[in-house]
Amino acid sequence: MVKSFKGTVLVAGATGRTGAWVVKRLESHGFDYRLFVRSGAKAVELFRPEVVDRLSIGSIENDLETDAALKNADAVISAIGGNVMSPDAPPPSAIDRDGIIRLATLAKKQGIRKFVLVSSLAVTKPDHPMNKYGRILQMKLEAENEVRRLYSEPGYSYTILRPGGLLDGPPMAHAMVFGTGDGFETGTIERSDVAEVAVISLFTPEAHNLTFELIQGEAAPQATLAGYFSQIVP
């Protein structure tokens, strides 16, 4: 497979647990990136001082900050998620729905052609227990719908990843199970592998305009995760 992606990737939510892995996997593929974060200090602590040249600081609740972060990007990978466990955090309607819609709308307006979104398994299941927390899965589905609408226009492309429960192990140490139709009852996956799949979605033809679920299978070293897209029959 040819790595055809060239350009700068804006990582939204780069100081999150999945976002930090997206940065590491972009580096391992040799791709250029910028980081959209709420805290520069957290970014410097998590990565290294030189990352300061790549930072845009702000919140996806703010139009101007979000628009500024998107300048000169060629693709966006969002690993942003609201914190439903904190009563002080904005609700999922503000982050997982409106924030993502703001990011995708402003990205499209700037002519950014590729949008990769980390969403969640079970977003199409209104009775799922996670929906007790600010209807978070419903909010994510509404954001997904808008990303699909905006980015299915010719010349643009989206990939929406719906991972199972997130774990913190190393990448490329498990087989993957990909599927469509939100049919997996349960499953887990390493954040590092979600990040790797998000990054390869930038240049993998099968990931074009695709929404899919991903969980891990058996422990087994992996040279690439690109082959798992063929599990999805169009």
Ligand SMILES: NC(=O)c1ccc[n+]([C@@H]2O[C@H](COP(=O)([O-])OP(=O)(O)OC[C@H]3O[C@@H](n4cnc5c(N)ncnc54)[C@H](OP(=O)(O)O)[C@@H]3O)[C@@H](O)[C@H]2O)c1
């Ligand atoms: N936990 C699970 O098992 C699970 C399962 C499936 C899907 N997911 C979804 O997968 C994604 C990644 O999960 P994760 O556990 O890696 O996330 P995480 O560690 O909680 O990170 C979330 C990121 O979102 C950022 N963020 C929150 N509000 C923001 C705002 N207003 N403006 C800009 N950035 C903001 C946070 O910034 P700070 O770094 O400044 O806090 C952080 O970087 C999320 O969408 C999550 O809902 C989670």
